[in-house]
Amino acid sequence: MKVTEHIAQAKSPLFSIELLPPLKGQNISSIFETMDLLMEYSPAFVDVTYHREEYVYREVSGGLLEKRTVRKRPGTVGICAALKHRYSIDPVPHIICGGFNREETENALIDLNFLGIDNVLLLRGDAIKSEGTFKPEPGGHAYAVDLLKQVVQMNDGVYLDPDLKNAKNTDFCIGVAGYPEKHFEAPNMKSDLRYLKQKVDAGASYIVTQMFYDNAAFFSFRERCISEGITVPIIPGIKPLANRAQLNSIPKHFYVNMPEELVDLAERCKTDAEIQELGIEWCIKQCKELIEGGVPVLHFYTMGKAISTSRIAKAVF
Numbered sequence: 001m002k003v004t005e006h007i008a009q010a011k012s013p014l015f016s017i018e019l020l021p022p023l024k025g026q027n028i029s030s031i032f033e034t035m036d037l038l039m040e041y042s043p044a045f046v047d048v049t050y051h052r053e054e055y056v057y058r059e060v061s062g063g064l065l066e067k068r069t070v071r072k073r074p075g076t077v078g079i080c081a082a083l084k085h086r087y088s089i090d091p092v093p094h095i096i097c098g099g100f101n102r103e104e105t106e107n108a109l110i111d112l113n114f115l116g117i118d119n120v121l122l123l124r125g126d127a128i129k130s131e132g133t134f135k136p137e138p139g140g141h142a143y144a145v146d147l148l149k150q151v152v153q154m155n156d157g158v159y160l161d162p163d164l165k166n167a168k169n170t171d172f173c174i175g176v177a178g179y180p181e182k183h184f185e186a187p188n189m190k191s192d193l194r195y196l197k198q199k200v201d202a203g204a205s206y207i208v209t210q211m212f213y214d215n216a217a218f219f220s221f222r223e224r225c226i227s228e229g230i231t232v233p234i235i236p237g238i239k240p241l242a243n244r245a246q247l248n249s250i251p252k253h254f255y256v257n258m259p260e261e262l263v264d265l266a267e268r269c270k271t272d273a274e275i276q277e278l279g280i281e282w283c284i285k286q287c288k289e290l291i292e293g294g295v296p297v298l299h300f301y302t303m304g305k306a307i308s309t310s311r312i313a314k315a316v317f
């Protein structure tokens with residue numbers, strides 16, 4: 001079922017989660033453990049992230065360095081298929097522009113369609129870690145909106161090969177990313193919202209936001225979206241603070257602000273266990289206020305920390 005259908009049928013706000021594929025060399029059991037813990041709260045859908053290739057350097061004889069390309073967390077499509085089969089749940093694979101040309105994108109979408117997957121979250125992806133700026137693959141897409149247009153074309157039965165006869169259309173429900181504190185590359189919020197609207201006008205049916213810790217940022221973003229004419233559901237992304245290191249790593253990696261009150265409280269904590277407790281309490285407060293504010297879904301970035309999500313879900317749903 002499509003994410004938008006889940007939202008349309010819901011009588012109260014829905015619970016959904018995002019999972020990361022395990023590191024290469026691990027098996028799928030960590031995913032199943034997370035799911036087994038969180039199924040109690042009946043997630044409406046489960047996002048599975050996509051992780052592009054990275055360059056690693058290995059010292060070889062004579063002090064030379066060998067450059068290798070590795071994907072540390074493969075398995076997005078396989079995990080989606082496994083979740084659908086094992087839990088009868090709707091998986092939402094993330095599809096990115098980075099590392100894919102149009103043909104590879106089309107083939108990935110055909111796999112998802114054959115697996116009976118109804119939803120995709122379409123993203124540009126970030127630059128390869130050792131490169132400063134995002135570079136599209138030759139023959140690939142530079143922005144999420146361009147990838148989105150390819151999926152919309154497939155939904156209309158138009159594939160890359162113009163000679164295909166009687167091609168069957170796909171019917172993906174398309175989600176895209178939004179940033180309550182703006183995307184880090186955007187010169188300002190106005191510009192970022194203009195491009196967000198472009199994605200919605202091109203066929204996105206819903207928006208999932210980057211994590212945030214101050215609900216005021218979400219509510220003001222939602223207001224501005226509405227005033228720009230963006231009327232699709234906007235789903236807030238929630239990530240509970242889990243340890244002291246995240247006070248710096250979350251702003252560094254996700255370009256989000258930590259409210260003064262949260263940081264003051266965290267600095268008074270003596271252990272990571274206390275910080276995790278604070279993170280749970282903070283998110284429970286955030287979630288209750290977001291529900292009062294009329295959000296359709298609360299979407300949790302679990303990142304291997306299912307316990308916090310489960311405690312919050314227990315208090316909120």
Ligand code: FAD
Pocket residue numbers: 048049050051052094096122123124125126142143144145177178183184185186191192193195208209210211237
């Ligand atoms: P876009 O919408 O393409 O925007 C990128 C930037 O370009 C923005 O600054 C925007 O304002 C600007 N822009 C957009 N369109 C145009 C245009 N036509 N012309 C000029 N400028 C334009 N990354 C992963 O690698 N894998 C994942 O699984 C993943 N999941 C995510 C899930 C969520 C909910 C979120 C919020 C992010 C996720 N990301 C993921 C990170 C995401 O890939 C990065 O934030 C990336 O830098 C931007 O992706 P986007 O789809 O928002 O890009």
